[in-house]
Amino acid sequence: MEFLTILYFVYTFIAFYFLMIYIMTYFQNRKHIFETIEPDKIRSLSIVIPCFNEDKNIARNIEAFLASDYKGLKKLIIVDDCSTDNSYEIIKEYAKKYPRVIALQTPKNTGRAAGAKNFGIKYVKTELIGFSDADSLPNKNAISKMIGVFNDTKVGGVTSRVFVNNPKKYLTKIQAIEYKIIAFTRKLLEFLDAIYVTNGPLSIYRKKAFDQTGGFDLNNLTEDIELTWHLVAKGWKVKMSIPAIIRSYVPKTIKTWFHQRIRWNVGGIQTIAKYRKQVLGTGMLGLFIMPFFVLSWFLGLTGLVFLTYRLTRYLMMKFLVAKYSVAAQVALVSMEDFSLNPSILFIFGIVLLSLGLAYTVVALAHSKESGRIIGHSILDIFIYSFFYLLMYPPLLIVSFYKYLRGYNTW
């Protein structure tokens, strides 16, 4: 058997295995996906929101949190990271009007959300501590849907489901699909105690658990991933509440999207590098989350190499055949060029692709925003599946390069 064939089988096997984990987890737990646990008591909660130049969004963000139906929300701590616009003035206005709102400002710009968050933590005295982004809008019941998981004393954190706010531009529409699939997948991973990130738009932690981590890592570009791994490494469980919905703005241009994804990937690499010694160690972090994370990247990169190699050879061959055929005045295409005997590799690929598409459809069907079953056009799903996802591996390569060059800019 050729080396490439063996490599292809390894690739397909790992991809099949991951997909099987999702599919079987879904079938075994589908009745519990939307389950909400009633809190056994009201737990006091403070939400810390870092803010930098968000004067267009911060007022709506504060009002959305003030409208929350959760009775235990004691403080809304908004930390302005020395904005150059009117953000801090707006925050102070709200602080004057609502005693629950605390307006803070860092002594100097920290340059990243983690800095402002760590600054705000010092003012939290409640049993639970939550974090949000200044441009995110939680549903009225989002927090109350999350709190029940803390009945389990082993739970250290809970995260919410992020929907894209007002996806009108095409790139945001595709990201809306992506966010729904990410959220659905994350929920499935919860059943395995394998959630690897508590998102920035809205996550809540047990203060005792959070304090054990020492706060957000200022050297990490994805402080939310790092914090989650830290919690899991300390033995805390991390949960996700699908009914807890928060809407967030996503990049509208390729440039900002690219920058965001590079930051996410570099942050992921930084986190793996930090916890590398725990690979295959005890607990889900070493036994599943890290290998899963690394293998997912391996799949992406191997897939890209395969595709590029095959496509390049195919196109080069077609080009040369066309060139020589024209010169020799023979037909460019003949019946011999079409094979009706697909190889086993092709069949495996088709099965994998079909299962992947079915998973995408199921994930979207569980993320209804409107009355429609899927909520997205077939074309959008097609673009997402066959073009957008192909952007992941090249981004990863660029991210690796930037990581090696010491990239650490928010």
Place this chain on the structure above:
Amino acid sequence: MLKSKKHVLWEALIVTIVIFLAGLFLGMLIETSNSVEISNLFTQSEISLTDAMATSRLVEDFDFDCEDIKQNNIKFANRIYEEAQTLEEYEASGKLTDSMKLLHKKYDLLRTLLWTSNQKSLDRCENYNLIVYLYEYNSEDTNKKAIQNVWSKILLDVKDQNDNILLLPIAGDQDLTSLDLLMNEHQVTQLPAVVINNNEVLYEVDSINQIQTLLN
């Protein structure tokens, strides 16, 4: 409170292994079935070749009609050409076993035998043309593969335009002693090459016309 269901990791692994093994088994089954089909065709071709070789010997001793010899040889060559196309198709889809490669080699040997058996018939009867197309089977060079692809098309067009062509495509790098001897005999030094009527050896094929001018 929901309990963690990590056992799904093992279950998924077992299901994946089962699906994979089933897929591989199915693949092997398909490839074996293809191989058996080609083997059956090959057995029939072997009989036809033996027949052709017997005819060739008779040509030496008796005065047979050249038209009959031509028809028989071309008919046989056409059949193994079609079988070779089927073989190539199966070979392209075969990823698990090497059985098709061995069958390809057997067909190359068969065509080599047909080439040798036609030497005398061709000398006596000048009413047909023998085109032996020697190509590189194990080449990874994309440019060479493209050239070979186009040569195949040119030669097939030549064959389609003339009803007196015996076209024998043979892989020249199959390590067959008889073929290597024949190639030495015709001073074939590189692949691909086209040998026309055992006289002309071409290393450049630019057009159909170039071949047509060298035919009887």
